[in-house]
Amino acid sequence: MTGLLDRWSKRKQQEQLNKPVEKAKAEDKAVAKASGTKKAEKTEAKVVKVAGKISDMANKVLVRPLITEKSAVMQSNNKYGFVVGRSATKTQIKKAIKEAYDVMPTSVNTINMDGKRVRFGRSNGRRSDFKKALITLPAGKTITIHEGV
Structure with missing residues (x-):
């Protein structure tokens, strides 16, 4: 039963994602025809981006x-924290932020964090290591990372 509902909801989400793009493309073509140049049509089509992709x-x-208290305080200074891949470089992180949020960061600081040691009854364990990136954005630019939290 849930499989059918999942298919239905995924299909509905895809339709919603595709509708704005189709309307934008139709508007771009109308603008290009009005101006009479094909070059304008090509450049406008590249600007359109599907939300969430x-x-x-x-x-x-x-x-x-x-998402921590410390990162929430840092956001007032245009600094945002992200957990990134262990092998990610600063330039890759900059490009990914630009692609995902359409804002080019001014600087990226990275920190390799060791996982904490934990105990499960008598046995000892360890949480996995991760890499943390602190992104500084230009003045006046913000991104929303707390959606759905």
């Missing part, structure tokens, strides 16, 4: 936003 590279680089 980013490349595989950006998905591998940006794991998730870092």
Whole structure:
């Protein structure tokens, strides 16, 4: 039963994602015909982006936003925290932020964090290591990372 509902909801989400793009393309074509140049049509079509779709590279680089009290305080200074892939470089992180949020960061600082040691009864364990990136945005630019939290 849930499989049918999942298919239905996924199909509905896809239709909603595709509708704005189709309307935007139709408007771009109308503008291009009015101006009479094909060059305008090509440049306008490249600007249109499907909301919620980013490349595989950006998905591998940006794991998730870092949501802590400290990162919430840092946002007032245009600094945002992200958990990133262990092998991600600063330039890759900059490109992924630009692609996902359409804002080019001014600087990226990275920190390799060791996982904490934990105990499960008598046995000892360890949480996995991760890499943290602190992104500084230009003045006046903001991104929303708290959607759906």
